[in-house]
Amino acid sequence: WILGLFLIWLVYLMPSDAIFENAANSITAFEREGNYPMLVEYDQTTKLDNFTDAWMLNIAANREAAIRATPLERAIQQYWTRPEGSGELNQTAIFQTYFSGKSQNNELIKYGRYWGGFVIPLRIAMLMLNYEEIRIYNGIFQALLMNALLFMVWRRLGWRHCAAVIVAWLALEPVVLIFSLQYSACYYLGFGGALYLVAAYGGKPKATPDPVFAFTLLGMLTSYLDFLTYPIFTLGFPLLMYVTGKEQDWKGKLRSLVLLSALWCLGYAGMWAGKLLVAWMAGYPDIARS
Numbered sequence: 001w002i003l004g005l006f007l008i009w010l011v012y013l014m015p016s017d018a019i020f021e022n023a024a025n026s027i028t029a030f031e032r033e034g035n036y037p038m039l040v041e042y043d044q045t046t047k048l049d050n051f052t053d054a055w056m057l058n059i060a061a062n063r064e065a066a067i068r069a070t071p072l073e074r075a076i077q078q079y080w081t082r083p084e085g086s087g088e089l090n091q092t093a094i095f096q097t098y099f100s101g102k103s104q105n106n107e108l109i110k111y112g113r114y115w116g117g118f119v120i121p122l123r124i125a126m127l128m129l130n131y132e133e134i135r136i137y138n139g140i141f142q143a144l145l146m147n148a149l150l151f152m153v154w155r156r157l158g159w160r161h162c163a164a165v166i167v168a169w170l171a172l173e174p175v176v177l178i179f180s181l182q183y184s185a186c187y188y189l190g191f192g193g194a195l196y197l198v199a200a201y202g203g204k205p206k207a208t209p210d211p212v213f214a215f216t217l218l219g220m221l222t223s224y225l226d227f228l229t230y231p232i233f234t235l236g237f238p239l240l241m242y243v244t245g246k247e248q249d250w251k252g253k254l255r256s257l258v259l260l261s262a263l264w265c266l267g268y269a270g271m272w273a274g275k276l277l278v279a280w281m282a283g284y285p286d287i288a289r290s
């Protein structure tokens with residue numbers, strides 16, 4: 001918990017000018033695409049979530065919080081900004097108005113009941129990249145991770161498991177995952193967790209202890225980084241890869257399923273509750289009330 005808060009506080013210590021400038025350079029993408037564009041017309045499965053991406057960029061890059069709040073307060077409260085008194089909730093419209101400088105009077109809105117750990121990679125990336133450039137690098141990193149996973153699965157478990165991984169990947173609409181940053185955290189955790197488990201445990205003939213720490217950590221990181229998308233994927237996919245790749249009878253596999261699922265839930269719930277606790281300890285009890 002303390003480490004999680006410390007890392008977010010650390011990125012809020014970074015200079016904000018370059019980050020704000022790259023956010024301002026991202027306006028054209030939201031102007032062109034709007035809130036929920038579809039990559040293929042009339043195909044709902046290709047719908048992007050620019051609404052939430054604009055919200056995430058607002059939290060990570062707004063200058064208003066840098067002026068009016070300390071880095072620690074920003075790390076706890078996770079402020080976003082909008083034109084004062086507007087009541088506007090359209091995040092892409094808010095983003096365009098604020099980062100274009102058209103709104104001189106702005107208000108800060110708290111969203112501190114979640115960790116918002118996504119600001120760590122986002123603020124680091126926005127030191128050099130705008131939104132559309134981040135999408136390009138996101139696609140490259142996702143492709144590298146998928147190729148590494150397929151290679152490891154092929155070596156340890158065989159081509160049939162590779163086919164199952166590809167089907168799971170296609171079901172997630174990979175192009176949408178590249179363009180919508182909101183969906184990326186669970187992608188990296190789910191497939192990255194599976195890569196580790198296959199490399200460490202896949203195809204081993206002898207019984208080994210279940211990776212209890214790995215699944216607890218996956219639950220914690222999901223709570224920390226995810227912005228309310230598809231968190232159960234970071235449990236289900238790595239767990240299936242682990243159980244199907246381990247030489248074990250059905251009773252042992254059932255025991256692993258129950259134990260590791262419970263530990264993932266424990267890690268997720270414990271990390272979520274930890275945000276309320278550290279906020280209270282730092283003098284912000286209003287987060288628990290919200």
